[in-house]
Amino acid sequence: MARTPSNMIDLGTIAPEFYLKDTQSNNSFSFADLKGEKGTLVFFICNHCPFVHHVIEEVVRIANDYRVQGIGIIAISSNDVINYPQDAPELMTEYGFENKFEFPYLYDETQETAKAYDAACTPDFYLFDNQNKLVYRGQLDDSRPGNGIPLSGSDLRGAIDGILYNRSINPNQKPSIGCNIKWKK
Incomplete structure (x- = not known):
């Protein structure tokens, strides 16, 4: 299992716009369509990654806790489905249903959004404030498959609470670790 870290882009970066198809509703949405009143969480996942399965x-708990508080929640899969057919859009629909997604699961076929x-x-x-500026990027928490640390979502929850309760967000953030995005060749 490959252990690829996040690229820690600059805090303050404006959220890139996109227009992608949601595999849950079959509608297409932009960032502007889905952003939250108080902030927006964009995260890249896929169906088959053991790191995603772990978290x-x-x-989903975080999404359910915070979307009702004005945080937009957006999941995106950008994997190459030719070489990784288990990440195909119809299987994304199934994965979202099985995991009770109450948020869009968008398919980035061109990989331009990733x-x-x-x-x-x-x-x-990637967590953006209500001005669409990046305030957090990185890990959910310190838990990884097999390391024995229980899931808490503490790093991400702390950053979202910072937005909601106007608290400072620690700029010293740890990268996420997971499977690399499966880029088209």
């Missing part, structure tokens, strides 16, 4: 329950965000791995998290 998905906590990610490139615009400089996404490197799954899972890869």
Whole structure:
């Protein structure tokens, strides 16, 4: 299992715009369509990655906890489905249903959105404030498959709470670790 870290892009970066198809509703959406009143969480995942499987329950809990508080939640898969057919859009629909996604799961077929965000791995998290400025990027928490640390979502939850309660967000952030995005050749 490859261990690829996030690319830690500059805090303050404006959220790149996109227009992608949602595999849950079959509608297409832009960042502007889905952004939250108070902030927006964009994260890159895929169906087959063991790192995603390890965290998905906590990610769904976080989405459910915070979307009702004005945080937009957007999941994106950018993997090459020719060489990784288990990440195909119809299987994304199934994965979202199985994991009770109450948020869009967008398919980035061209991989342009992943490139615009400089996404490197799954899972890869990007949190933007209500001005669409990046305030957090990196890991969910210190838990990884097999390391014995329980999932808490503490790093990401702390950053979202910072937005909601106008607290400072620690700029010393740890990269996420996961499977590399499966780039087209």
